Amino acid sequence: MSKSNLQTAQNKLLDWYEIHGRKELPWRNTSDIYHVYVSEIMLQQTQVKRVMEEYYFQFLEKFPSFFALAQAPLEEVFGMWSGLGYYRRAKNLHESAKLCPYGLPQDFQSLQKLPGIGRYTASAICSFGYHQKVSVVDTNIARVLARFFGYEEASEKLLWQCADLFLNTDHPRLHNLALMDLGSLVCTPKNPSCTVSQSGEVPLGREACPLADACKGFDEPAKYYKTKSMQYEDKQLHYGVYVQNGKIAMKVSTEGMYKDMLELPSIEPQEDEEKYLGFFKHSVTKYRLEIHLYMLRERDEAFEWLCLKSLEHAPVSSMTKKALEIVLKNMHRF
Numbered sequence: 001m002s003k004s005n006l007q008t009a010q011n012k013l014l015d016w017y018e019i020h021g022r023k024e025l026p027w028r029n030t031s032d033i034y035h036v037y038v039s040e041i042m043l044q045q046t047q048v049k050r051v052m053e054e055y056y057f058q059f060l061e062k063f064p065s066f067f068a069l070a071q072a073p074l075e076e077v078f079g080m081w082s083g084l085g086y087y088r089r090a091k092n093l094h095e096s097a098k099l100c101p102y103g104l105p106q107d108f109q110s111l112q113k114l115p116g117i118g119r120y121t122a123s124a125i126c127s128f129g130y131h132q133k134v135s136v137v138d139t140n141i142a143r144v145l146a147r148f149f150g151y152e153e154a155s156e157k158l159l160w161q162c163a164d165l166f167l168n169t170d171h172p173r174l175h176n177l178a179l180m181d182l183g184s185l186v187c188t189p190k191n192p193s194c195t196v197s198q199s200g201e202v203p204l205g206r207e208a209c210p211l212a213d214a215c216k217g218f219d220e221p222a223k224y225y226k227t228k229s230m231q232y233e234d235k236q237l238h239y240g241v242y243v244q245n246g247k248i249a250m251k252v253s254t255e256g257m258y259k260d261m262l263e264l265p266s267i268e269p270q271e272d273e274e275k276y277l278g279f280f281k282h283s284v285t286k287y288r289l290e291i292h293l294y295m296l297r298e299r300d301e302a303f304e305w306l307c308l309k310s311l312e313h314a315p316v317s318s319m320t321k322k323a324l325e326i327v328l329k330n331m332h333r334f
């Protein structure tokens with residue numbers, strides 16, 4: 001692609017962002033690197049709306065700085081993360097704050113040495129937080145680049161090279177934000193706007209996308225981005241419930257995605273119908289889970305006791321919260 005075509009596309013992209021970009025997002029209107037960092041970690045695997053409405057401001061209010069986060073116990077951090085999922089993110093955030101209580105390093109290499117910060121997050125912090133001339137590639141940008149440059153099976157390395165080639169070095173931050181929004185709002189995985197009909201009559205076509213004139217994938221966007229269907233795994237899990245004096249027995253998880261969080265004691269399936277409390281379904285990552293709950297009579301030294309009245313900010317997953325709702329409905333049986 002010629003240099004002048006790339007420059008024209010860069011300019012059109014910025015014009016588009018000026019009108020359609022999500023410039024109002026709070027983490028785009030701050031110079032506080034801590035705010036940018038928290039938003040980037042929360043936005044991994046969670047939608048913008050959910051992060052903004054339920055977690056971002058609440059988390060910053062509770063832990064207003066790296067120092068405050070570093071001082072907090074991990075259980076409190078998990079408590080504020082409760083329901084957001086992928087709890088390793090919260091643990092990594094907390095560990096990074098403990099390593100850098102007065103702020104993050106400013107260079108790409110040092111950032112990647114911190115827990116949970118890979119190439120994408122380091123580049124996002126450098127670009128969105130420190131306004132450096134670096135390219136950014138997340139899943140949305142990768143899709144736009146693959147289509148724009150016309151690569152059917154682009155490797156990660158090739159996509160970063162494309163991002164470097166396309167980077168607008170005069171306005172790198174805005175360019176990256178614009179590409180991200182274009183991928184999210186226009187060049188979507190299925191039916192990108194350039195292929196969609198307006199009112200089912202006139203195709204929006206080139207009008208929909210600022211990159212359309214130079215886009216190699218314009219005629220056949222699906223060819224350059226193949227949606228992968230998730231391979232689900234069905235599993236049954238069984239948990240015991242022991243309630244005493246308004247407190248419930250929990251255990252600290254020692255492995256897996258809920259490591260270091262509180263969960264109900266895991267047990268073998270029970271035959272005794274009198275002990276059965278109920279079941280519910282829950283999906284997490286590739287797992288479709290069926291969770292069965294039983295009353296438990298045996299105490300264990302490893303139990304942690306959680307007050308049933310203080311569940312809201314307890315360090316428990318949304319799956320455990322669902323289980324606790326069933327427990328609350330069955331309190332008369334304990």
Ligand code: SF4
Nearest residue numbers: 187194209212215221
């Ligand atoms: S023209 Fe279509 S395929 Fe190309 S970048 Fe724009 S929306 Fe994506």
